[in-house]
Amino acid sequence: MANENEPRLTHLAADGSAAMVDVGDKDDTVRIAEAEGFVRMKPETLELILQGNMKKGDVIGAARIAGIMAAKQTANLIPLCHPLALTRVSVEIEADEALPGLRVRTLAKLTGKTGVEMEALTAASVTCLTIYDMAKAVDRGMEIGGIRVLAKSGGKSGDWTMTSEGVR
Template sequence: MADTPEPRLTHLAEDGSAAMVDVGDKADTVRIAEAEAHVRMLPETLTLILAGNVKKGDVIGAARIAGIMAAKQTANLIPLCHPLALTKVSVDIEADEALPGLRVRALAKLTGKTGVEMEALTAASVACLTIYDMAKAVDRGMEISGIRVRAKSGGKSGDWTATT
């Protein structure tokens, strides 16, 4: 049986200190990540948002733009993340009467040396935070949850998709 290296956290140096991973020798590949999250709210709050009757304005439109802007700022928010030249970021927000609430899906894409999972997660998270901020005057009990990577492709580790 061949010796396989012990798994370790890539952002830790040999002495245990935090370190940015050197991706300089990695090949450029197309990398895509999709993330999701949702905001659970009162049915009346969802109705107000969908009708465009929230005093702060277009909740879904503002959340979409906030998510896109956040993805572009990920390296400024998350220590040790590489600044990336994203080629695409999209944020889709759909009503889900069963929650009740809004489901957010974010996609980040680039051609580069490192993945874009953190950018997709940041986009989905900030979109949800914006929904909360804009509607909190009518529903302080909203709940943000389900933040996760749904899928990623590209790079040495290949493709991955969540099974549930």
Template sequence: MARLTHLGADGKADMVDVGTKAETERTAIAEGSVTMQPETLRIILDGNAKKGDVLGAARIAGIMAAKKTHDLIPLCHPLLLTKVAVDIEPDETLPGLRVTALARVTGKTGVEMEALTAASVACLTIYDMAKAVDRGMVISGIRLVEKTGGKSGDYKAKPGAAG
């Protein structure tokens, strides 16, 4: 049975020692969505939100969050990220916005947490910037979609399913 890598034999939290691991290129993609009223989506897409450019601010917030993941999530290693991208697409069927975040590093540990943090904070920023018109928005579906590189190998989530 697999064991939690951040717990020592005595059950205490422990930062994993990655010093002897090989440096490899590692990429992670995470996603999330913000469901809202159709009118809220229209206000955002038309650029009429009172706080300004919702999509631009959410992209920047997601990128900044990825760079600060080690400050936010206990036991995460600080990483020299080589790429962070946050894409936000409208989805009229939700209705709302779909967020996809990519993080990449050449290093000794993965970037899943950075991608997940970027997607989460981008979604939170969308909520914050549009809450004046729609407090009923729902953030959902935050998950790892794909990861490549590292000792554990590649992972790809099943479409539309958790895990």
């Protein structure tokens, strides 16, 4: 019998099959998660995006809306995620000439029984994918990377923040 204080995969039933976690008895708390990602590209591609000269239109505006929409659809995309009534989703996209490319930072928030890390990650991923889709005609060598949770607050497991040394 496993010690209940030992780390374990929560989406596995006793027999090892996949199972949705029962969150019915958990308390409602304010839960926030932040995530990030990036799209590395040629400097010329970044310049075209920033000037608004892409044939498909406003890359940053479309990617921001795609990320928000994706966060709201997470339960339809990730099999064992609970459908959540998000109260806030934000997507920030900033140019980084040192990359060169665009850095994405997302936030998902709700008051509820389960965390919103997957929603923040989904928002970051789809934002990056949309940037790639809208710019691939001029730069097929773009790289998507760095998708990760930066911070999480609320719930029984407590708060944490990613630092250069690891989780704090």
